[in-house]
Every structure is written in structure tokens, then in C-alpha cells.
Amino acid sequence: MRCRKAQMFISRQLDGRLDEETGVVLATHLCACADCARFAALVRESWRRLAADAPAVGTTPDVFAGIVERATRASPLAAWLGELWRLSPSRAATAGVLASVTAIGVTLGTLVGARLDAPPTAPVLLEAQALADSFADLPLGTPLADFAASFAGRRGSP
Amino acid sequence: MIGEPDVDAAALMARAADGDRGAWRELYLAYRDYVFRTALRFLGSEAQAADITQDVFVALFGRARQYKPQARFTTFLFRVVANRCLNERARAHTRLHDDDASKHDALARLSAGPSENPEAHLRRAESAAAVRRAILALTEWQRLAVILSRFEGLSYEEIALAMSTSVGTVESLLFRARRKLGELLR
Numbered sequence: 203m204r205c206r207k208a209q210m211f212i213s214r215q216l217d218g219r220l221d222e223e224t225g226v227v228l229a230t231h232l233c234a235c236a237d238c239a240r241f242a243a244l245v246r247e248s249w250r251r252l253a254a255d256a257p258a259v260g261t262t263p264d265v266f267a268g269i270v271e272r273a274t275r276a277s278p279l280a281a282w283l284g285e286l287w288r289l290s291p292s293r294a295a296t297a298g299v300l301a302s303v304t305a306i307g308v309t310l311g312t313l314v315g316a317r318l319d320a321p322p323t324a325p326v327l328l329e330a331q332a333l334a335d336s337f338a339d340l341p342l343g344t345p346l347a348d349f350a351a352s353f354a355g356r357r358g359s360p
Numbered sequence: 361m362i363g364e365p366d367v368d369a370a371a372l373m374a375r376a377a378d379g380d381r382g383a384w385r386e387l388y389l390a391y392r393d394y395v396f397r398t399a400l401r402f403l404g405s406e407a408q409a410a411d412i413t414q415d416v417f418v419a420l421f422g423r424a425r426q427y428k429p430q431a432r433f434t435t436f437l438f439r440v441v442a443n444r445c446l447n448e449r450a451r452a453h454t455r456l457h458d459d460d461a462s463k464h465d466a467l468a469r470l471s472a473g474p475s476e477n478p479e480a481h482l483r484r485a486e487s488a489a490a491v492r493r494a495i496l497a498l499t500e501w502q503r504l505a506v507i508l509s510r511f512e513g514l515s516y517e518e519i520a521l522a523m524s525t526s527v528g529t530v531e532s533l534l535f536r537a538r539r540k541l542g543e544l545l546r
Contacts, residue, residue, distance in 0.1 A: 209535070209539070210535050213531070213534055213535040214531065214535075216538070217509065219516065219531075241539075241542065244542035244545075244546060245538040245539065247542075247545070248494070248538065248541040248542045248544075248545040249538060251487065251490075251491050251545060252491055252506070252510045252511075252541070253510065254484075254487065254488070254491070262392045262393050262395075262396035262397075262410075262413065263406075263410050263413075265410055265413055265414045265417075266384075266385060266388050266417075268414050269384070269388065269418055269421070270384065272414065272418045273384075273417075273418045273421045273422060
């Protein structure tokens with residue numbers, strides 16, 4: 203048995219938490235190890251001295267009036283938070299999931315709606331320009347050239 | 361817990377949750393000494409211990425609805441006490457070194473026995489003072505574990521619940537505390 207382990211067992215033994223078998227192993231170690239035997243004597247004596255200091259009676263001042271006064275003027279927010287805290291974990295989890303789903307739905311709806319309502323942007327303008335350019339060589343005045351020119355103009359071609 | 365009061369704490373807490381002042385009073389009278397003594401041993405100041413006692417019972421009555429009778433009442437109580445003591449210690453860390461003598465006097469009154477002959481009383485007082493100094497020299501966590509174990513007789517499991525930690529940590533805290541106490545009280 204290592205000394206560190208033995209010293210931990212000495213502490214455990216003082217609390218009555220060492221099984222009999224380990225107690226025998228510890229006793230054997232203490233017979234062979236002077237350092238651990240000294241440690242055991244020291245901690246047993248200091249632990250015994252702590253008990254000698256234990257007070258027999260309390261000398262508590264009576265602060266009950268102050269307790270009642272403070273307990274009865276607790277803020278409404280604290281009371282509300284206390285009630286919230288009393289929610290069972292499953293109910294609190296369900297409420298959290300519902301709130302999250304609602305928040306995600308509202309956010310997505312807002313984003314998609316904004317995208318649909320947005321005016322055509324650069325890609326559409328580029329397409330119109332490309333269409334106009336492809337008909338640039340057509341003779342002016344032909345219906346197809348007029349259509350291409352009007353299409354490019356309607357889309358805001360420069 | 362050593363000398364646990366013979367009251368039906370669960371029933372009292374149920375009444376306390378409904379604001380029954382009679383139940384508040386009964387709980388206070390039954391457990392105030394444990395709370396005050398633990399705080400006094402931990403903080404070493406009577407005034408601070410009285411404040412902590414008040415804080416603990418205000419919190420206790422405020423959270424009475426949270427108490428589940430499956431758990432031992434003292435475990436619930438000492439959890440509140442431990443939290444308050446550790447918070448107070450952290451908050452007042454800068455003013456810890458004030459008036460050490462008065463702290464020792466306050467603690468000495470706790471352990472003063474009935475009339476003894478002067479020589480025996482002196483010996484006892486010297487030994488008790490050395491022990492108190494050693495306890496105050498421990499880290500906060502070690503000290504709390506020692507107080508709950510040695511003075512209040514809580515099991516490792518109860519201490520672990522009170523300090524919101526594991527049984528292994530409690531064992532380690534007590535081991536280190538004992539090693540330090542052994543060195544200090546050599």
C-alpha cells in the first residue's frame with residue numbers, strides 16, 4: 203500500500219467509512235511505516251481535540267422579528283420568479299421548445315417575406331443587359347429590337 | 361445531524377409555505393442554534409453569524425415551497441447555510457482580517473464550560489483557542505466540510521448535498537483538512 207493511499211484510508215477510518223478488510227491492510231502498513239503511523243497519531247489527536255471544542259449549547263440572538271419583516275416584504279418579481287422556478291422540468295422544457303419553435307418560425311417568415319418583396323437586384327439587371335446586348339446587332343426599328351430595347355429599359359438597364 | 365430537534369419539519373415547512381407564522385416560529389426556534397453555531401464557527405464573528413442566521417431563515421421561508429419532504433430537512437437547511445456562508449466569505453474577503461481578537465472571544469464564549477477551577481479553565485481555553493485558530497486557518501471549503509462533519513455530524517452524502525459537490529470531493533476536503541489540522545495542532 204502506498205503512503206498517500208494509507209493516509210487517505212486513515213482519514214476515512216476516522217469517519218467510520220473503512221471496511222474491515224482494508225482496515226487490516228492499513229494496520230499492517232502502519233506497523234511497517236513510521237511516517238504514516240506518525241500521521242495517523244497526529245490526525246487522530248487533532249480530530250479528538252476538535253470534539254473537545256464542540257459547544258454544548260447555542261447562544262443564538264433572537265432575530266425572528268427581523269426575519270418576519272424581511273420575509274414579508276419580498277418583491278413581487280422575486281415571488282414571480284419563485285413561482286416560475288416551481289415549474290416542473292418537463293413543463294419548463296416544453297415551454298422552452300414551443301418558444302424556440304415560435305421564434306424560429308417568425309424569423310424565417312420575416313426573412314422569406316422580405317426576400318419575395320425585394321426589387322430585382324443585380325442578377326436580373328445583368329440578364330436584361332445580356333438580352334439587350336444579344337439583340338444589339340438587329341436593325342433598328344424591327345419588332346424584336348424594339349422589344350429588346352424596351353425590356354432592357356423597363357428593367358432599369360443603364 | 362447531532363441532536364436533531366424532535367419536530368416534524370416537513371409538516372412545518374408545508375405550513376410555512378402557506379405563510380403560517382406559527383410554523384415559521386417553530387422552525388426558527390428548533391433550528392436557529394444549528395444555523396448560528398455553524399455560521400459562527402465558519403465566519404468567526406457573532407455579528408456576521410447573526411446576519412447569516414437571519415438571511416438563512418428568510419431564504420428558507422421564501423423557498424419553503426421548493427422543499428420536497430423526500431429529502432431530509434437538515435440537508436436542505438445546511439445547503440442554504442453553506443451557500444450563505446460561502447457567499448458571505450467571498451463578499452467580505454477584504455474585511456476578514458479585522459478584529460480577530462473579538463472573533464476569538466465570541467467563539468470562546470461558545471465553548472465556555474460550567475464553572476471550572478481556574479487552572480483547568482485556562483488549559484481548556486488555551487487548547488480551544490488553538491483549535492479555533494486552526495479551524496479558521498483552513499480554506500473555506502475545508503472548514504465548512506469539517507464543521508458539518510465534526511460539529512454537526514453530517515454524513516459524507518449529506519455534506520456533499522449541502523455543499524453541492526460530490527462525495528469524493530468531501531472525502532478529499534476532509535483528508536486535506538485533517539492533514540493541515542494535524543500540522544497546525546502539532
